[in-house]
Amino acid sequence: MSSESSRITIVGLGLMGAQIAQVFAQAGFSVSAYDVSEQQLQSGLDLIKSGRYGLSKSVEIGRLTQEKADEAFSRITTFSSLADALRDSDLVLEAAIENIDTKREIFKSAENFSKNTAVLCSNTSTLSISKISDPFNIETKKRIVGMHFFNPPQIMKLVEIVRTKETSENAFSAVNEVAKKIGKIPIGVLDSPGFVANRIGISVFAEASSLLEKGIASVRDIDLAMRLGYGYPLGPFELGDLVGLDSRLRNMESLYAQTGDPRFKPPEILKRLVAAGFLGDPKTKTGSRGGYYEYYNLKKPSEDS
Numbered sequence: 001m002s003s004e005s006s007r008i009t010i011v012g013l014g015l016m017g018a019q020i021a022q023v024f025a026q027a028g029f030s031v032s033a034y035d036v037s038e039q040q041l042q043s044g045l046d047l048i049k050s051g052r053y054g055l056s057k058s059v060e061i062g063r064l065t066q067e068k069a070d071e072a073f074s075r076i077t078t079f080s081s082l083a084d085a086l087r088d089s090d091l092v093l094e095a096a097i098e099n100i101d102t103k104r105e106i107f108k109s110a111e112n113f114s115k116n117t118a119v120l121c122s123n124t125s126t127l128s129i130s131k132i133s134d135p136f137n138i139e140t141k142k143r144i145v146g147m148h149f150f151n152p153p154q155i156m157k158l159v160e161i162v163r164t165k166e167t168s169e170n171a172f173s174a175v176n177e178v179a180k181k182i183g184k185i186p187i188g189v190l191d192s193p194g195f196v197a198n199r200i201g202i203s204v205f206a207e208a209s210s211l212l213e214k215g216i217a218s219v220r221d222i223d224l225a226m227r228l229g230y231g232y233p234l235g236p237f238e239l240g241d242l243v244g245l246d247s248r249l250r251n252m253e254s255l256y257a258q259t260g261d262p263r264f265k266p267p268e269i270l271k272r273l274v275a276a277g278f279l280g281d282p283k284t285k286t287g288s289r290g291g292y293y294e295y296y297n298l299k300k301p302s303e304d305s
Helices: 015-026 038-050 055-060 066-074 082-086 100-113 129-133 169-181 197-213 219-230 236-243 245-259 268-275
Strands: 007-011 030-034 076-079 091-094 119-122 144-149 158-163 185-190
Touching (some): 007 015, 007 082, 007 100, 015 030, 015 076, 015 144, 038 076, 082 100, 091 100, 091 169, 100 129, 119 169, 129 144, 144 169, 169 185, 197 245, 197 268, 219 236, 236 245
Parallel strands (some): 007 030, 119 144, 158 185
Antiparallel strands (some): 144 158
């Protein structure tokens, strides 16, 4: 699947979908982007152009020339009709909300309107790929693969390529090759709740939350411990703020529901923050009152000189 001749369809132009669309466009792929309204599409385009890791910022810091940024932006075409967005697509990537019925509806549309050779990918972070693909016939199941990016996808190198027992070797290999073409490092994962990175990362967040709730250390000191002691680029709370605390809560609820493992039971402090409108970093979460650092009125370790 070459970048020059292949078309990628991104379904859902929210934070992750927009950033993933930018990654594909910068790598030379033609991108069809769908969302439910023109307002959502415009919001996604604004993120691509002017977001924290968007094209304008890349030009500002010298990572891209203005010409290359303009070329990348021109490769993205938006659609408010899902059927139109799916036509002629070689790879469909859904980046919709973490709801299994929504993801199945998207793949049903892809089954009807995209090429019968198109690979169907999900960017889900916690839902089972096998359960998403369960209602489909075996030929469609062979084409369904997890392609899980990490936030922010413009920076993060890892992509988890998740296969089910029905995923074909051709589909699995094709997604691995695409990941390499967009400059990522893919790892192969057999379908399991939380896959690999999130299962470990959420376990760390859960333990950090337990330490916070017991009053053993502050948000900032726990983050500093993981940055300076283990080399994490962001501690668990600052990363949670970046990813979005509402997303983190949904992920934990999903993992807990699927596994029954008490490690993944959402912390009370996380539920309180989300209920109070603290949904994460206001720079990336529109309408949020902030995240852990705003709630506790602390300076982020990443802001230290």
